[in-house]
Amino acid sequence: MKTSQDLTFHDRVVALTPGGEALEQCLQCGSCGGSCPAGADMDHTPRGLFAMIRAEMEDEVLRSNTPWYCVSCYACTTRCPQQIPITDIMYTLKQMAIQAGHYDHPHATKFSETFIGFVEQRGRSFEAGLATRYHLYHHPTDMVRLGMMGLNMLRRNRLPLRPKSIREVDQLQAILAEAKAIAAKETYR
């Protein structure tokens, strides 16, 4: 039985992704990079990232902005001639980046109150995108729109209010706590 220390970075990426074995089949054809609507902003194309994973460039891969620019549109996944679950690998890389502590910004506590916080505490959400925004904090982006936008949203009855809570929050929290416990054990299996 291999322990986590025996597993290469590549092996861990594969193990953490359902269907991840297909990663070994990458032809480096670039269908993913060509299909990606956000490809222009990525520091490496997905294909490039896969070559880096094979080369065990763990640190550089986990510091890449590529997974964070992934918009989960699945264009790469459906076009990949080797049927690699690329979008799911991006999820895995984000998760590994967070665990590796590359998720380092001063507002980490705020982050827990945002999207995930609401989902975990109330079972419902009100705004997507916050988690990623916090990660990319050190890539300064234009946030101009927020002020005017809020006013307009309010006028049209579309302001994101704090979400309602589901009834059986306890059940959800018990499930999530158990899932986290299993995940912690499973991570490098």
Add this chain to the structure above:
Amino acid sequence: MTRQAYTYYPGCSLQHRSHAYESSNRNVAQALGFDLVEMDDWNCCGATEYFSLNRLPAYALVARNLARAANEGADELVVPCSACFLNLHKTDKQMAQYPDLARSVNQALAAGDLHYTPGTVRVRHLVEVIISDIGFTELATRITRPLYGLKLAAYYGCLIARPDSIFDSTEHPTTMDRLFEVLGAESVPFALKTFCCGGHMAQISAETGFEMIHKIVKNAAENGADAIVTVCPMCQLNLDVYQNSANKLFDTDYQVPILFFTQVLGLALGLKPSDLGIGQEFVDAMPAINKISEVPPPKPKRERRDKQALPMPVMPE
């Protein structure tokens, strides 16, 4: 005839930013004679965020909904939001595909006294339900106010076409285009019909997001669309709310309203714009709606084939 009732998972967006979609869904269902019964105590699907952070809790979060729907006796779950649809459908499919995953997810669900057997609940998108279960022929008989003269761009976005094409081509879907023709409207060519709206990108890296929005709006406008029609609250939000920001960034002045498919369907069924949530959009839809004519537009003359031209490839029906 018994009235068809569907177990319904509205998703968070429809409760906050996309009331318009919710009200048009409700009223269209009413008009078409079926019920959308909201499942009890559903929770957020996790959008795209949760899967990024911790895979297993994300699957468990989604699976709680599937398990509860199954406990209610539902064998189908109807979802109007493409992102929720994807997460629910994908979790069901992957649990079936990867038994190890199913085992872990069920271990987590057990902490809440739940269990889910993959394959129990068939996850369906509302647009597919209306098109397959009611069908174009039946829909055609229900039209009271044909949308003559209205040019629509059918925008499918990503998540009903990918990663699993449930009822249409992944790359070049056409069901919504056919729906528009049934409604009396014209479906314009739209190369970017499955191009991504940017998802949450507009809130993360505005320029990246706005560029994607700009491309889609530009392509629809250049093809003469009076409105873009979507099946997803996230797509509607991006294209509508950020259209002017994108205009500013690219120095353009597109004003293409973004409607939900149930809104245009509702109009053709004779429902009032206000019953369909029309008026909550940022880019005003009324100029487009006012274009609807009482009479069908004249049939375009068939262009004579240029003698020199080579034939186009023969396409199957």
Add this chain to the structure above:
Amino acid sequence: MSQNGTFKPVLVGFLCNWCSYRAADLAGTSRMGYPATLRDIRIMCTGRLDPTFVLRALQQGADGVLVMGCHPGQCHYQEGNYKAIRRFALLKRVLRQMGLEDARVQLHWASAAQGVLFAQTVAQMTEQIKALGPLDWPRHWPDEDPFARIALAMQEDAHE
């Protein structure tokens, strides 16, 4: 049962000469690993499979029997595998009556090109039989004459 106590099942395979035996050959030339549990016997066609063969194998100590032929519609002899399907159903009926677990005797298809499928099938069946444990036929059915039963069933079928 091996010396150290872990159960290593013994499976007897009946492979048709044209598809599944060649699939097994291809698994070999392609070096696809699978558990060393299957001992295979070549027959020209699954249509040749006399149900008695399966019973004999189980009686002589096999923990499971795997029959593999060409895919339906692909039989080298046009329709031998369809005959096999019918006989197999009959055999399963008898085996079920005797209380044998379904996974013990399986019928699968592999074309000559499907070395991977062949290897996967053996691996999968090995896991299933491992989970069931040893069969030990003589202990369960010391006095049973399954051959008479099957002969009877076949005659009934032939007259149907």
Add this chain to the structure above:
Amino acid sequence: MSDKRVGVYVCHCGHNIAGTVDVEHVAEWAWGLPNVAVSRDCQFMCASLGQDMIEEDIREHGLTHIVVASCSPHMHEKTFRGACERAGLNPYLFEMANIREHASWVHPHDKDGATDKAKALVSAAVHRVLQQQPLEPLQVDIRPETLVVGGGIAGIQAALEIADAGFPVYLVEREPSIGGHMAQFDKTFPTLDCAACILTPKMFDAGAHPNITLLTYSEVEQVDGYVGNFTVRVRRKARHVDESLCTGCGTCWEKCPKKVIDTVFEAGMGYRTAIYRPFPQAVPKYPVIDTENCTYYQTGKCKICEKFCPTEAIRFDMEDEYVDLEVGNIVLATGYDIFDARRIPQYGYGRLANVFTSLEFERLTNAAGPTEGKVVLRDGVTEPRSVAIIHCVGSRDKNTNEYCSAICCMSSLKFDHLVMEKTGAQVYNFYIDMRPIHKGYEEFYHRILDEGTQFIRGRVAEITDAAHSPEEEGKLIVIAEDTLIGRQRRVPVDMVILAAGLEPRADAQGVAHMFGVGCGDSGFFTERHPKLDPVATMTEGVYIAGACQGPKDIPDSVAQGAAAAARILGVIFRKQVALEPIRASIDESRCSGCRICNTMCPYNAISFIEELSVSRVNPALCKGCGTCVAACPSQIITGAHFTFEQIMAEIDGILVDVHTAPPEHTAVEAV
């Protein structure tokens, strides 16, 4: 049984077996098996040393049965049977245990398991061989006629080789003319000589050869029999033109008022009339009437062709005919279909006018094609200023076809040259890997590089007309990652050519089944051995040549056509062939006459003899499947070499306890 003396030989096959299986131990252990008189291990049994050893042992030790544990019987059964025969032992008293493909190669990490399995397989073989009976192979005469199915370059080559050697050939072709895909091409790589110039003489030779009977516009409907004696039913579709009167003058198709798009020869790029000859150099020269489009067949009126035919050769009432051919051997050379590019919608084929397939481009650039060789856009006039060629369309893609189509790199390079020569346009190639692998091909690649073509390493993501910038307006934009830079690129061009892959014919499965050959995962016909027997199949007497066996270019197709012919000529010259005597026979004295077996036989080889009230097998028709053997309720049908006793003994042998200690044995003693 005591007078039976079995020799067991366990092969090391170098490290192939001995690296995993403890062969010395297996040979030692085999001494304990019944009637074993000799048991040895040997480095290479198939080498002359190993074969000599068997022969010597048979002679010196009076061995009556032989078991060799080595590779698959499909590899070396013939070899060892030969050794037995040379030593005077009936070859059917030999049995093989497959401990390489089925043991050492598949259990490399389980040496004990592999050794146990090898012992069980050896034991099975010993138990079985003791039950085996001497058999004589069936000798059958070989008819000298050969059937060639498919009149493309591979089929033409095979037919000519056999006909030139003096034997009759029937060449069956589905279309109205022979020539196949090659007749559609303009130039051929890498020499750029004109396809028609090198093909037409061969077509003419095939048409005029006294030993070749052309059956064009015909299809094989049924195949019966076996090597040497096949009976083949061919449907000759009605041409509606009397070939004995027609002079091929062309008046009929010049006068025919009905024009339809020619989706076959012109690949949809041009038109033909309802009565047509697919191309000027067609062999035979006679036209056919396409009844689905002919005005007369649709409305009952017209008959213009009949009115103008100077030799009164038009026959509206002609019907399909069936001919039965008796042949000794068959060559399948049925070719390929081009990948349907609509299956990749993101490339826009069928939607975006100026996206062409490679076959369409062949017609475009062909001097005899719809534009007389002018490379123009779909409008028929405009010359492209820029062209993108997309490689691997429908190849190397698990969503369509996983295999490499082998010819697209080279045909794309050929297109590069033709586009530049004819239009001076800038050409971009989008490729994953360049594979110009045969003689002169790499040099051709270098020449194209010299000519200024751009090569962008990246599989194209999509082709769109949605412009994002003024320079993209009105163009097709090819979007791909340039993987050598690691950046997305958008390349606006006027024309796109999709290098569509090669696929098995749509009806390949049905054809394979009719002729008793197999199809691999990719759907192409399966050869007997991928390296050592590439044109034979698992069915004796049926050979394959050309792209029906897998994607290949013209030189390889010609080579296979000639190779199949050489194999067949060898058989014809031998006049006879030995068949495995694996046949069923009925013990008529015990047959109850229930007739169950009669209906079981797929070949109608069992008939019921009314006067005797028994069933009887015709050994010439029986193929030895054994279905009747298993079905006989009285168990009185014997399947030679696969008898009930033999298989039961094999079962008993395969389940012996393999953990017994090897016995003490005395050294081999001479008899």
